[in-house]
Amino acid sequence: EPEVTQTPSHQVTQMGQEVILRCVPISNHLYFYWYRQILGQKVEFLVSFYNNEISEKSEIFDDQFSVERPDGSNFTLKIRSTKLEDSAMYFCASSDPGGRQPQHFGDGTRLSIL
Amino acid sequence: GEDVEQSLFLSVREGDSSVINCTYTDSSSTYLYWYKQEPGAGLQLLTYIFSNMDMKQDQRLTVLLNKKDKHLSLRIADTQTGDSAIYFCADAIYNQGGKLIFGQGTELSVKP
Numbered sequence: 001e002p003e004v005t006q007t008p009s010h011q012v013t014q015m016g017q018e019v020i021l022r023c024v025p026i027s028n029h030l031y032f033y034w035y036r037q038i039l040g041q042k043v044e045f046l047v048s049f050y051n052n053e054i055s056e057k058s059e060i061f062d063d064q065f066s067v068e069r070p071d072g073s074n075f076t077l078k079i080r081s082t083k084l085e086d087s088a089m090y091f092c093a094s095s096d097p098g099g100r101q102p103q104h105f106g107d108g109t110r111l112s113i114l
Numbered sequence: 115g116e117d118v119e120q121s122l123f124l125s126v127r128e129g130d131s132s133v134i135n136c137t138y139t140d141s142s143s144t145y146l147y148w149y150k151q152e153p154g155a156g157l158q159l160l161t162y163i164f165s166n167m168d169m170k171q172d173q174r175l176t177v178l179l180n181k182k183d184k185h186l187s188l189r190i191a192d193t194q195t196g197d198s199a200i201y202f203c204a205d206a207i208y209n210q211g212g213k214l215i216f217g218q219g220t221e222l223s224v225k226p
Contacts, residue, residue: 107156
């Protein structure tokens with residue numbers, strides 16, 4: 001069964017550094033999402049992306065965050081200047097061209113900011 | 115704003131049925147989802163229900179939706195130790211880019 005893949009599985013970064021989290025969505029999917037889960041808290045929506053632009057973003061997704069689909073297969077989340085509170089599990093998800101079908105999630109990237 | 119609530123823990127004996135409950139606030143929900151998360155793993159889609167349905171059955175899983183009370187439940191029949199995981203209820207908000215609002219997850223512990 002097709003799946004969403006995320007790399008790396010664990011990223012350790014110094015505070016203030018830039019980090020890029022990578023995702024390869026399911027190949028025929030056109031809607032893409034990033035979520036995060038801080039340890040012990042709920043999974044929170046960050047951003048949705050369709051047709052090469054952001055559809056919706058949460059208040060967490062401030063100017064430090066950006067998303068990009070640099071080619072036909074990858075979907076990236078960049079955090080420009082990381083803060084301690086950015087430490088979390090980041091999940092990528094995608095859904096099919098209908099956009100109202102279930103979102104399929106990757107295994108996540110655990111981001112640790114030192 | 116929209117919110118989804120779940121109880122945090124459930125413990126059952128192997129072979130019993132498990133019922134995990136969820137409440138939500140969004141009045142325009144179209145789809146509601148159940149995801150499973152095993153330790154160190156991602157979010158695995160288990161099942162989902164469209165808001166015009168009351169019930170959906172899929173093998174050992176039964177989803178019940180009470181739209182009037184905004185209450186969703188997941189019943190797992192003949193629960194096995196391999197079902198031990200965290201179960202998340204999620205509400206899809208389609209007029210906001212399709213984002214999912216998650217509950218805090220219910221940790222299911224199945225004892226032999």
